[in-house]
Structures are given as C-alpha cells and as structure tokens.
Amino acid sequence: MDFRFTEDQLTLAEGVRDYLEGTHGPEVLRRLDEQGARDPAIWQGLVEMGLPGLMVPEEQGGLGLGLVEAAMIAVECGRACLAEPLVDVAFVMAPWLAAKGETGSLAAIVAGEERPLPVHAINPWVADGEGEALRSVDPLRQLAVVPAKVSDDPHLLDLGALMSAAQLVGLADAMLVQATEYAKVRTQFGQPIGAFQAIKHQLASCAVAIEFAKPVLWRAAKALNDGVESAPVHVSHTKLAATDAAFLTAETAIQVHGAMGYTYEVDLHFWMKRTWALGGAWGDRAFHVARIDRAVIGDADREPTLAIGPDHTFA
Amino acid sequence: MDLAYTPAQQAFRAEVRAWLKEHLPSQPLVTLECREGYDQHVEWERTLAGGNWGMVTWPEAYGGRGLDLIEWLIFEEEYWASGAPLRANQNGIFLLGPTIMEFGTDEQKALFLTPMARGEVIWAQAWSEPGAGSDMAAISSKAVRDGDHYVLTGQKTWSSRAAFADWGFGIFRTDLESERHKGLTFILFDLDSPGITRRPIRQLHGETGFAELFFDEVRVPVANRLAGEGEGWNVAMATAGFERGLMLRSPGRFQATAKRLVELYRQNAHRASPAAREAVAQAWGAAQAYAYNTYAVAAKIMAGGKIGAEASLNKIFWSELDRAMHRTGMQLLGAHAELKRFADGSQNDWLEGYMFSLSGPIYAGSNEVQRNITAERLLGLPRVGAG
Structure with missing residues (x-):
C-alpha cells in the first residue's frame, strides 16, 4: 500500500507540463481560435515527445505505460487547454484497441500518422471528427456527427470518462491559478482584491474541491488500469468529483475576474468552455450518479453491489 | 502507486478485527460528556491499553507498537467499522502525544507518553481564552517565572475534556512585554493543582464536555514546559497541524x-x-x-x-x-x-x-x-x- 507516484511518473508529468507551458500558452489558443483550431506543428511536437504512443505496448513501438501515467498527462492537457485530440487518440482509443487485441493501427498511432477517434453511443457526436459539423461553445472543439459504426462498449466509455475527469482536474487547477494571480494584481479600495476575505474564502473553497478530487482520479485510474471489478464505480466517482470541482472553480474564477472575466479578451473563457463541454461528455451527471447509486445504495429489491464502510476503503 | 495491502497488513487487520470483536463493550456507552459516560470511556481506554492498542504508532517503549501510518489507518478503519466508542484521550494521543514526541525531552517522553498510551492520564486542551478565540495570538494568560516554577494566572475556555480530565496543556504568555505570537510558552499542568478552578460549561446538547479554567497563582514546575521559553506558538502550531492534518x-x-x-x-x-x-x-x-x-x-x-x-x-x-x-x-x-x-x-x-x-x-x-x-x-x- 503506497498511494504515491514514482519519481519516473512525476518526472514524466513535469516534462509534459513544462513542454506545454512553453509551447502552448494562451497566445496559441488565440491563434488557433482565429486560424482554424488545429495545427499540424503542435501535433508533430506531441509526437516527438512520444505521447501518442504512451500507452501503446512496446511490441508496437510505444512506451507501454498505464492509465495512471496517461491520466497524469491528461491532467496536463487540461491545464494547457490543449486543442489537439491527444487524449482521445492516445489515452482512450489506443488502450481500447490494445485491450481488444486490435493492434493493426497502433504503430501508426505511435508515429502520429493515424488519429483514430472514439465513437461511443453515450456521446451524441465525436469531439474531433469529420462529418456533419456542429458548433461547440468551445471554439477549439471540432464536433461532428459521424455516421460510422458506433460502439457501446462499456470499457471504451470508462476510458473516455476517466480521461475527461483527468482533463477537468487540470482545467480546474489552471482556472484557480488564473483567478488567484488576477486577485493578486487587481486593486480596489486601495489594496489587491485578493486581500479581501470575500475573495480568499471563495478561492480556498476551490482549492479544497480540487485537492479532494485528485486522489479520486488516481484511485479510479489505478482501478481501471488493473481491471478491478468495481472500476466503473470509481470512474463515475472521479467524473462527478472532477466536474463539480471544475464547475465550482470556473464560476468562482469568473466572479473573481469581475467584468473582465465576462470578456473574450481575458483567457479564462477558453478553460471555462472546455469545462462545460467535458462536464457533459462521456456520461452526464445523471448517468454517473446512477452508476454510483446502483452500486452503493441499491434498491428495495436489489442489494448494493459495492462493499462500503471504513474496512472497505479500497473495495 | 500500489493500492493493495500486503499479507502482513491483511493479517494485522484480521488481528485488530478479532481483538475488537472480543473486547468491545456489550452495550453502547453513555455519552463521554457526562461523569458516568466519561468513566465508562476511560475504562475502555484502559481495556484498549491492556491489548496494547492505546496508540499503535508509538514506540514500544512508550506503550505503543512501533507501527507505521498505514497500519495506524488499518487500525482506525477497523476501529470505526466495529462501532467502538469515541476515544476519551484523543487530546492526548492524537495532539499532545505527537507534539511531545517532536519537542519533548527524554524525561518528558518517559513521564508523559506511557501513562497517556495506557489511558492512565486523560488530557484536556486549553487553547482558547475569552479574548483569544480565532485570534489565538491574543492570549493573555500569564506564566511568571519564580525560581524553578512558573506561576499561572488567567483564564482558558472551551477546554475540551477539562470537566473531568486529569491534566491539561496550553500556551501562556511568559514574556509580559511581548505581543502576539512572541513570548508564549507551552506548558503542561495537573488539573488538580491548587489554584485551578474548573467551571463546566453546558453545551448545546445539554451535557458538559468542555469547561472554563481559572488559574489563580498556580505553581507549575519548569520541567513541565515543552520546548523553550518563548517557543510556545511554534509548538502549538505543530499541535494544530497534527489535529487538523492527519490524526484527529x-x-x-x-x-x-x-x-x-x-x-x-x-x-x-x-x-x-x-x-x-x-x-x-x-x-x-x-x-x-x-x-x-x-x-x-x-x-x-x-x-x-x-x-x-x-x-x-x-x-x-x-x-x-x-x-x-x-x-x-x-x-x-x-x-x-x-x-x-x-x-x-x-x-x-x-x-x-x-x-x-x-x-x-x-x-x-x-x-x-x-x-x-x-x-x-x-x-x-x-x-x-x-x-
């Protein structure tokens, strides 16, 4: 029992964070917003980092890492509000194809030449596809209704929900930083607004929500990675906790920014809009509450399926 | 990241579970916050100590089992799963104990920790004062040095367990010229010392768990000071860290x-x-x-x-x-x-x-x-x- 990351895991995540911080700042989001949302050079950079192959088995040329590492990287993608479909391709599709034994396209995924996208019945569209186009509030999401074959595989759904939760945690982290930094420099009544407890306490509440959403994410990633029977419950748990933390932080962040937060000019809106999109993707609130509900509460004629209580922390 | 218990940890869990099953009181205890319930809970502390379960993370020399924090968590999980009573000595074992472990002299560890783990001495905390609640640095209760004693004067309030406990701990102003966080000293005192008056406070639910403490020239040996004179704030913050952080x-x-x-x-x-x-x-x-x-x-x-x-x-x-x-x-x-x-x-x-x-x-x-x-x-x- 050791609820910690290894040095290797931390180094990997830090490397990706630094890379995205250096190459994928708000100015890039603005350029993509104006010039068409996707940029092959950004994708190429991710390929050179080896990220599309992170979860591809070593036999197919990948790094063979697991869902905990992938979730850590997905957090960084959320933090950077990454527009390229790395998470969907590399952390949802690649492990799903590998788990099914469909290894044909994996080498091409590693090379960045193929970008298969998940098409699941729970989502009314694909997030980055070609087909009848739909417009998302998130200017960097390219929604499309795809007429192709739709999967209803629960494992694919769990991978998608887990990785949405991971991105939501990163988005929340980033929005808390943006709001906090703004509160340090914006002055009113002769002092930084961040010195007022009315501001402090709201930001502290976001910090609490994020702090306690994180271990739920790692627990779910580990459970799904290891094929634990109760993993779907833990995936639903992280999706709810991450969505709640991110929505709270988004609403708090815009409030702290005041009228500036309501403008297109302040960067915050990119992160807020991604939050709104991912909050409903891969199973909405009702879907995930119901999964927890069935496992934990059950019904008059149906016993709960998950052992709960102090002696079942890791059931 | 490894979220599975080792066979040794599983065996430890089974041992805790079996012991609790055998020793749990057959009837729910009366609330800790009245005399009868307090006595029942202290008796339970001593039953726990009899099985060496007083505080499992402490060294064996002080009545513990020398176990790590994961084993402590396993113990706690089984403890709460079993429906066992509240811990009468939580101020001692979870707050003061770790503080003595970090700041105490060898003599203080020997003197205070073992009776604490064995449930022989129950501790009350004495932080707040009528004028120092959230603003704890506003403490005004004094400890004036007189030879090898401190003389305590002042008032503490909301003192958990103080209605019935044996000993108390808190911070007092030793440098009377000092302000705020400076000049405070952490002192342990026998609640039956001459000059201490306890006034139990009736709480929301009608029982009396905490109390006001009045100090009227209470003489306490200098040996009961934890860490140096004037270091009380840092010691108290460490205690508060244990409390808020992990143990309480x-x-x-x-x-x-x-x-x-x-x-x-x-x-x-x-x-x-x-x-x-x-x-x-x-x-x-x-x-x-x-x-x-x-x-x-x-x-x-x-x-x-x-x-x-x-x-x-x-x-x-x-x-x-x-x-x-x-x-x-x-x-x-x-x-x-x-x-x-x-x-x-x-x-x-x-x-x-x-x-x-x-x-x-x-x-x-x-x-x-x-x-x-x-x-x-x-x-x-x-x-x-x-x-």
Missing part, C-alpha cells in the same frame, strides 16, 4: 457515518426525495475521497515529507462533510428528527451527531481561519489584518 479525524469515522447514512436511506427510501438520494451517494464519495487523500498524505509522511498548510484543506473538508451527512440524516428522518429517543428507546444518533457536527467547522481553528490559511499560505494571497 481519521477517515474511518466518516466512512462509518456514510455507511449508516446508506442504511438509513434504504429504510426511508419510500419517502425520500431524489435530492436526498443524491446526497447519500455524494456522502459515500466524499468520505472515500477523504480516505484516499489520507492514504496519500500518510505515504508522503512515511517517505519523510511533512504536512503543512494542506492540513487546513483537510479540516475544512471533513468538518463540512460531517455536517452535510448529518443534515441529510436529519432530512431522511423527517418528523422523527426532533426526537431525542426513538419509540424503541434507542438514542437518535443522527440528532446527536448533527449537533456535534455543527462544532466541527468551529473547533480546531474555525473554517474561516482555515480558509485564510489556505488562501495565504497555499495560494499566496496577501495576508489579512494584523499579526
């Missing part, structure tokens, strides 16, 4: 409440609102989140890390979770929520628990203070006010 509220307590809440919901499902149902599911999730976080913090501390201002996040989280769970319990009980005892004679634990949960966001540093600490020390926002 182990996750098992809240997981047990969440489980009881699920059972309560199932009994009342026919008349519960959909919102109550979601609140029950959320309660399970939040209690689990707190448990995962505690395992992560324990692993960090075991690897040589420290718990700092993050302790404030914990305190906010568990205290507001506890209140939310009991509020949901009250809602599920409907009209029955107001009953002190149900028709079958059993105590309404949801009502008692709800009242107690209202103290959680206040004691151990109010949640407003915790949010200030979070904002200032973790987020780096400018400080509030003076000090």
